[in-house]
Amino acid sequence: MNRRVAIIGMGCSGAGVRSDAGQEDLIVEAGMAAMDDAGITPEDINASWFGCTSVSANHALLNFSLKLGYTAMTKVQNAGATGADALRGAITAVASGMYDVTLAAGVEKPTDSGFTEFTEGGPVGGSAVGADAVLGEFRTPAFATLYLQRYSAVHDIPARRIRTALTRLTTRSRRAGARNPLAAFRSSVSEDEVEGAPVSSWPLTVLDCCQSLDGAGAAIVCSEAFAKSSGRPYIVLEGIGVASGGLEGRMQQDYDYLGLPEARIAAQRAYRMAGIVRPDEEIDHAQIFDLTTAAELIAYEDLGLAAPGTAVERVLAGDFDLEGRIPTNTDGGLLCNGFQAGASGIRQVYESYLQLTGRAGERQLPNVRRSVVYSAGGAVGSFSAFVQVYGKPT
Amino acid sequence: MESIKDKVAIIGMGTTKVGERWDAGVEDLLYEAASEAFADAKIDPSEIEAGYVGGLSATHTLNRVLKLNYIPVSGVENACSTGGDVFRNGAMAIASGMYDIVIVAAAGKQKDAGTTGIDMAGDPSTVGMEAMIHNGSVPRHFALYATRYMHHYGYSFDELKLTLAKIAVKNHKNGTLNPKAHFQKEIKLEDALNAPYIAWPLGLYDCCANIDGGACAILASPEVAKRYRDDYVLVKGIGLSSGWREGRMSQKYSFTMFPENVKAAQQAYDQAGITDPVNELSHVQLHDAFTVNELVDYEDVGIAPRGKAPHLVKDGYFEMDGKIPVNTDGGLKCTGHPVPATGLKQLAESYHQVQGTAGPRQVKNVRYSLAHSQGGLTGSFSTIVTVLGPRD
Numbered sequence: 001m002n003r004r005v006a007i008i009g010m011g012c013s014g015a016g017v018r019s020d021a022g023q024e025d026l027i028v029e030a031g032m033a034a035m036d037d038a039g040i041t042p043e044d045i046n047a048s049w050f051g052c053t054s055v056s057a058n059h060a061l062l063n064f065s066l067k068l069g070y071t072a073m074t075k076v077q078n079a080g081a082t083g084a085d086a087l088r089g090a091i092t093a094v095a096s097g098m099y100d101v102t103l104a105a106g107v108e109k110p111t112d113s114g115f116t117e118f119t120e121g122g123p124v125g126g127s128a129v130g131a132d133a134v135l136g137e138f139r140t141p142a143f144a145t146l147y148l149q150r151y152s153a154v155h156d157i158p159a160r161r162i163r164t165a166l167t168r169l170t171t172r173s174r175r176a177g178a179r180n181p182l183a184a185f186r187s188s189v190s191e192d193e194v195e196g197a198p199v200s201s202w203p204l205t206v207l208d209c210c211q212s213l214d215g216a217g218a219a220i221v222c223s224e225a226f227a228k229s230s231g232r233p234y235i236v237l238e239g240i241g242v243a244s245g246g247l248e249g250r251m252q253q254d255y256d257y258l259g260l261p262e263a264r265i266a267a268q269r270a271y272r273m274a275g276i277v278r279p280d281e282e283i284d285h286a287q288i289f290d291l292t293t294a295a296e297l298i299a300y301e302d303l304g305l306a307a308p309g310t311a312v313e314r315v316l317a318g319d320f321d322l323e324g325r326i327p328t329n330t331d332g333g334l335l336c337n338g339f340q341a342g343a344s345g346i347r348q349v350y351e352s353y354l355q356l357t358g359r360a361g362e363r364q365l366p367n368v369r370r371s372v373v374y375s376a377g378g379a380v381g382s383f384s385a386f387v388q389v390y391g392k393p394t
Numbered sequence: 395m396e397s398i399k400d401k402v403a404i405i406g407m408g409t410t411k412v413g414e415r416w417d418a419g420v421e422d423l424l425y426e427a428a429s430e431a432f433a434d435a436k437i438d439p440s441e442i443e444a445g446y447v448g449g450l451s452a453t454h455t456l457n458r459v460l461k462l463n464y465i466p467v468s469g470v471e472n473a474c475s476t477g478g479d480v481f482r483n484g485a486m487a488i489a490s491g492m493y494d495i496v497i498v499a500a501a502g503k504q505k506d507a508g509t510t511g512i513d514m515a516g517d518p519s520t521v522g523m524e525a526m527i528h529n530g531s532v533p534r535h536f537a538l539y540a541t542r543y544m545h546h547y548g549y550s551f552d553e554l555k556l557t558l559a560k561i562a563v564k565n566h567k568n569g570t571l572n573p574k575a576h577f578q579k580e581i582k583l584e585d586a587l588n589a590p591y592i593a594w595p596l597g598l599y600d601c602c603a604n605i606d607g608g609a610c611a612i613l614a615s616p617e618v619a620k621r622y623r624d625d626y627v628l629v630k631g632i633g634l635s636s637g638w639r640e641g642r643m644s645q646k647y648s649f650t651m652f653p654e655n656v657k658a659a660q661q662a663y664d665q666a667g668i669t670d671p672v673n674e675l676s677h678v679q680l681h682d683a684f685t686v687n688e689l690v691d692y693e694d695v696g697i698a699p700r701g702k703a704p705h706l707v708k709d710g711y712f713e714m715d716g717k718i719p720v721n722t723d724g725g726l727k728c729t730g731h732p733v734p735a736t737g738l739k740q741l742a743e744s745y746h747q748v749q750g751t752a753g754p755r756q757v758k759n760v761r762y763s764l765a766h767s768q769g770g771l772t773g774s775f776s777t778i779v780t781v782l783g784p785r786d
Contacts (some may be wrong), residue, residue, distance in 0.1 A: 060638065063774070064774070068638055070638065072633075085469070089483060092486050095490035096485075096486040096488075098398055378452075378454060383454075
């Protein structure tokens with residue numbers, strides 16, 4: 001990259017069933033918090049990137065809500081990773097030198113649209129054939145369980161043991177969410193509650209799956225030079241990697257279903273840029289896109305935080321617990337914050353930002369020098385995976 | 395902030411035949427446009443490192459159609475200037491130093507979407523001024539600028555109508571030279587003057603048609619561009635301004651200009667180092683979704699003095715052999731408006747004019763060419779102005 005990029009302010013709305021707020025209100029909540037945090041006003045923003053999957057939410061919504069005047073605004077679209085892509089747009093623009101101070105913001109109001117549960121991912125009109133048709137009929141949790149079954153068979157790990165690992169992840173995220181005032185779910189759950197909950201897609205229960213909920217997130221992305229001159233706390237982007245699939249998983253017989261090639265490639269790209277050779281040793285904190293705990297489990301291997309075939313073992317050893325070697329989803333993850341296609345990617349980074357700047361309150365970890373954030377959108381064979389590595393100022 | 399000048403090169407572009415493309419889906423149009431761009435750049439798709447795409451419901455479609463597996467793809471949306479913004483984001487990706495070669499592409503199948511006619515934009519929940527302006531057809535939005543322009547500058551209905559007709563005649567004449575245009579036939583002044591009204595004072599020939607088409611560009615850093623061709627084209631400046639609904643909230647909004655155009659053009663000129671657009675631009679592509687749009691655009695981008703554009707139109711200033719030829723490909727009026735792809739299609743004409751490969755439409759001695767792309771509605775337009783120029 002031609003310039004070092006920093007995040008100097010962030011803000012998120014509370015997540016949940018926000019019947020008290022429209023899209024504009026949520027944008028104001030997150031956007032004003034981010035600007036206050038960065039110590040800037042709307043006039044300081046050169047350009048913005050806006051993530052929202054609602055078609056009617058055009059560029060005017062952001063510029064209107066935050067009174068951004070006539071500044072440049074791009075709306076991005078990348079399925080479940082739309083928020084991450086908004087951040088990427090701002091990062092790329094700052095790195096290019098075109099702009100010094102930019103805004104990445106995302107919002108979603110799924111409780112107004114009726115899509116609070118997972119919709120079927122199949123192509124409209126029934127035009128899909130073969131493997132595409134089989135996969136297209138599935139809901140998101142069902143996609144995830146395909147990987148679990150394959151994982152169990154190939155690595156010879158009993159389903160019961162996998163189930164125990166999933167429970168560990170769910171109880172950990174809920175414990176973290178209980179300490180996050182912005183989370184939608186702020187209560188712990190017991191192991192029995194998780195495993196005794198209704199099955200959504202075997203072996204996942206409803207408590208293993210996140211819910212689409214209302215929320216917004218915003219980040220002020222700027223050049224490191226600007227951040228430094230402001231005298232405020234900030235974090236720096238050390239690496240970013242993105243990979244988008246082209247439906248290979250639906251067309252190739254040897255697609256392994258043991259992980260997401262997109263996530264593996266995105267991680268490699270991010271680590272190369274950040275100069276990371278042993279992610280499991282060089283990363284202190286992780287934010288992993290957990291639409292389901294199954295997706296989280298698999299991601300540990302894709303991101304190199306656990307060796308292939310060892311994720312279950314690592315989880316059960318407590319590596320990714322809040323007190324573990326690489327504490328993960330310390331904000332409660334999507335499991336507690338809900339899923340907002342346009343905002344989740346930004347909200348995930350918010351936790352890394354707080355941890356790295358030492359402002360995570362009662363969730364604060366003792367030694368965070370480097371945090372990895374993984375977001376993804378799409379479906380089998382056609383994911384868009386985003387891996388970002390953030391660190392402290394040098 | 396640094397200028398993007400000379401940091402990004404275009405090494406290939408492709409556009410589809412625009413029209414009622416019942417023979418092709420969005421995927422086919424993407425493939426058609428990209429294949430032409432690959433051939434133009436003499437590049438193998440496997441050399442491409444990242445993609446930016448507009449107009450697709452799923453970003454992975456680009457990788458699936460073009461077999462660009464696992465490159466990063468971002469989806470960009472910016473109303474009718476989506477194509478221009480896809481290009482802008484791709485250009486910044488090159489300028490950031492993260493990638494050496496980037497593909498930007500967009501395709502629109504307006505015939506399938508059912509929006510080839512005049513859809514009634516509007517949200518039933520709006521109130522007041524917002525409802526008055528918003529709950530109407532797109533031509534009606536632009537008709538407001540025509541009536542106000544007449545009133546403000548003291549033109550009679552006949553004078554304005556003739557000016558708009560001349561713009562339509564010019565673009566239709568240019569369109570006959572473009573084998574990819576949707577409409578390839580000349581019209582007479584009387585045809586335009588006597589056409590049925592769509593939104594008074596705008597008639598049928600004052601409005602472009604939303605139609606099917608795709609466009610694609612291959613961008614590279616200038617160092618890498620040299621490996622592919624000698625006559626690559628350089629980006630000299632890009633400006634984007636997005637409105638914040640001022641036009642719907644302020645009593646002072648003039649309806650005789652688009653503030654977004656003025657700001658976007660100024661940003662692009664500042665980056666390109668252009669201080670005298672009239673004498674420094676050789677060729678211009680304006681977003682003529684409506685003839686009045688083109689009329690006001692002349693003034694907004696500074697190639698006509700305020701209130702004087704009708705005089706210049708009368709003198710043939712913007713015709714193929716005029717001082718600054720505008721919309722040499724036939725404009726949106728004749729090439730059509732495949733919404734997400736239009737901005738890229740505008741840039742393709744500028745690219746060919748700068749490169750000297752515009753065939754029968756070639757303007758002599760082109761140095762700088764401006765491509766303008768405008769999306770949105772009153773008070774909340776997103777305008778992108780891009781200036782292209784030759785290497786060295």
